[in-house]
Amino acid sequence: MHAYLFPGQGTQFPGMGKELYAKSDLARDYFEKANDILGFSITDVMFKGSAEDLKQTQFSQPAIFLHSYILTKTLGNAFKPDMVAGHSLGEITALAAVGSLDFESALKLISKRAALMQKVCDDENTGMAVVVGLYDVIVKDICNHVDGIVVPANYNALKQVVISGEKKALKEACDKLRPAALAIIDLPVSGAFHSPFMEPIVEGFSLAVNETGFKTPNCPIYQNIAGRPCGEIEKIKKNLIDQLTHPVMWRHTMLHMEEDGATEFTEIGPGNFLRGLVRQIHKNLKINGIS
Numbered sequence: 373m374h375a376y377l378f379p380g381q382g383t384q385f386p387g388m389g390k391e392l393y394a395k396s397d398l399a400r401d402y403f404e405k406a407n408d409i410l411g412f413s414i415t416d417v418m419f420k421g422s423a424e425d426l427k428q429t430q431f432s433q434p435a436i437f438l439h440s441y442i443l444t445k446t447l448g449n450a451f452k453p454d455m456v457a458g459h460s461l462g463e464i465t466a467l468a469a470v471g472s473l474d475f476e477s478a479l480k481l482i483s484k485r486a487a488l489m490q491k492v493c494d495d496e497n498t499g500m501a502v503v504v505g506l507y508d509v510i511v512k513d514i515c516n517h518v519d520g521i522v523v524p525a526n527y528n529a530l531k532q533v534v535i536s537g538e539k540k541a542l543k544e545a546c547d548k549l550r551p552a553a554l555a556i557i558d559l560p561v562s563g564a565f566h567s568p569f570m571e572p573i574v575e576g577f578s579l580a581v582n583e584t585g586f587k588t589p590n591c592p593i594y595q596n597i598a599g600r601p602c603g604e605i606e607k608i609k610k611n612l613i614d615q616l617t618h619p620v621m622w623r624h625t626m627l628h629m630e631e632d633g634a635t636e637f638t639e640i641g642p643g644n645f646l647r648g649l650v651r652q653i654h655k656n657l658k659i660n661g662i663s
Contacts, residue, residue, distance in 0.1 A: 373454040373455065373632075373633040373634050373635055373636070374452065374453060374454050374455075374634070374635075374636045374637075374638065375453065375454065375455045375456065375457065375629050375634040375636065375637050375638070376444075376451070376453040376455075376456045376457075376466070376469065376637075376638050376639075376640055377456070377457055377458070377459070377462070377466075377637060377638065377639045377640070377646045377650070378440045378456070378457070378458035378459070378462035378463075378465040378466045378469065378639075378640060378641055378646075379436060379440065379458075379459055379462050379639065379641040379642060379643055379645055379646050380436065380458065380459040380460030380461040380462045380463075380620075381429065381432050381433060381436060381460060381461050381561050381565070382432075382559050382560055382561055382645070383436055383641065383642045383643035383645050384426040384427075384432045384435055384436055384560075384642060385423070385426070385642060385643070386421060386422060386423055386425075386426060387418070387419060388418050388419075388426075388435060388436075388439050388642050389403065389415070389418045389419065389435070389438060389439045389442070389642075390418070390419040392439070392442060392443065392446070393415065393419070396442075396446050398442075398445060398446055399442045399445070399446055402438070402441075402442045402445065402475070403415050403438065403442070405475070405476075406434070406438055406479055409476055409479050409480065409483075410434060410479070410483055414431065414434050414435060414438065417431045417435065418431075418435045418438070418439075423560065427560045427561065427562055428490065428562055429486050429489045429490045429493055429561070429562050429563065430483075430486045430487055430490040431486075432486075432561075433461050433482050433483075433485065433486035433489075434479060434482050434483055434486060436461060436462075436465075436641060436642060437461065437464065437465050437468075437478065437479065437482050438479075439641055439642045440462065440465045440469075440640050440641030440642070441465055441468055441469060441475065441478070443640050443641065443662055443663075444469045444640055447662070451469070453469070453470060453591050454591055454633075454634070455591055455592045455593075455594060455601065455629055455632065455634060456469060456470050456589075456591060456592075456593050456594070457593065457594040457595075457596075457625050457626075457629065458593075458596075459526075459596070459620060459622055459645075459646060460526070460565065460566065460596065460615070460620050461482065461485075462641070463593070463595060463596055463612065463615065464478055464481060464482055464485075464612070465478070465641070466593055467586075467589060467593060467608070469640075470589040470590050470591050470593065471587060471589060471590045472586050472587050472588065472589040472593070472605075472608065473584070473585075473586060473587075474585075477584050477585055480584075481580055481581065481584050484576075484577070484580040485577055485580070488573035488576050488577055489563060489565065489570070489573065490562070490563075491573070492563055492569060492570060492572060492573055493562040493563030496538065496563065496564065496569055497538060497539045497540075498536070498537060498538050498539060498542075498563050498564035498567075498569050499536075499537075499539055499542055499558065499559070499561070499562075499563070499564060500525060500534055500535065500536045500542075500558075500559040500561050500563075500564060500565065501534065501535055501542060501546055501556055501557060501558050501559060502528075502532065502533075502534050502555075502556065502557045502559060503532070503533050503534070503535060503546075503549055503553050503556055504531065504532050504553060504554045504555040504556070504557070505531050505552070505553045505554030505555065506531060506533070506549060506552060506553050507530070507531060508524060508527055508533045510549075510552075511524055511533045511535060511549065512524050512533075514545055514548050514549055515535055515537075515545050517548075518541050518544040518545045518548070519540075519541060519544060520537065520538050520540055520541025520544070521537045521538055521541055521567070521568060521569070522535055522536065522537030522538065522541040522542050522544075522545045522567075523535065523536055523537060523567050523568070523619070524536075524619050525564075525565060525566035525567055525619050525620065526566065526619060526620040526622060527619055527620065527621050527622060527623050527624065528620075528622045528623060528649050529622075529623050529649050529652040529653055530623060530652065530653070531554075532649070532652070534559065534620075536564040536565060536566055536567040536569075537564050537567060537569070538564065538569070542564075565616075566615070566616070566617065566618060566619050566620055567617065568617060570616040570617050571616075571617055573616065574613060574616055574617065577613060577616060578613050581609050581612055581613055582609065586605045586608060586609060587605070588603060588604075588605060589603060589608075592632075593608065594625045594628060594629055595608065595611040595612075595615070595625075596611070596615050596618075596619075596620040596621060596622070596625065597611045597614050597615060597618055597621065598611075598621060598624070599621040599622070599623075599624035599625035599626075599627070599628045600628055601628075601632065622649065623649075623653055626649070626650060626653045626654065627653065630654055630657065634657070635657060635658065636657065636658040636659075636660070637650045637654070637657060637658070637659050637660070638659075638660040638661065638662060639659075639660070639661045639662070639663075640661075640662045640663075641662075641663060642663055643663065644661050644663065647659055647660075647661045
């Protein structure tokens with residue numbers, strides 16, 4: 373069985389999507405439609421913007437969605453998923469890719485999500501960091517014993533956990549973890565996603581989700597909250613909302629996909645971050661990427 377994966381925020385890069393725009397009339401049409409829907413030129417930001425520009429949530433989220441979604445469309449009938457999953461933002465891309473959301477609805481929902489998150493980022497001095505080489509129980513224990521709020525946000529692999537919180541607490545946690553960790557890397561994001569700091573936007577995002585027309589996906593989607601397959605529209609919507617303040621259970625998602633028969637994984641979108649995680653979790657399965 374073939375599982376397709378869609379990346380989230382942090383995978384953006386200057387010039388993303390430019391080659392795709394240049395070589396495909398279909399891609400160009402989608403990009404131009406996106407400019408009209410958003411009311412500004414996201415293509416200018418993607419093709420000409422700096423890394424700092426693209427770090428801004430209001431730009432990075434629609435940019436990553438467009439790069440990934442349009443790639444699926446250029447595949448045509450070759451895109452035949454048996455199951456899908458998306459990392460954080462990528463969950464909405466996955467839903468659009470398998471027909472649960474149409475292009476315009478998905479882009480508008482992502483734009484609303486990004487705007488809400490950007491406001492929190494502007495109001496709070498927060499960030500995220502990747503901790504490599506330590507078990508999640510150790511990372512979580514350290515987070516529980518710092519002055520301030522910092523929490524595990526992404527359980528990416530057995531020994532890779534992303535932590536999220538206010539900058540001072542984040543630095544203290546990183547300083548305590550650094551002597552035993554293989555690496556600690558600051559993420560190119562502008563806020564503390566999947567943490568209590570997202571609580572102020574839950575109501576606004578809930579309203580946006582409930583105003584969006586969802587359809588039953590044409591294959592199972594494994595959502596971040598529990599890493600289990602879901603096909604019921606109301607449950608999908610609830611999981612999308614809960615994802616804002618809860619950690620991404622990515623390792624669990626990948627393990628459950630394998631348990632349910634996945635033998636091949638393909639990442640679609642910018643970068644190769646998810647491919648790297650899959651290789652850590654599934655050492656003997658086929659892993660591809662389309663970027």
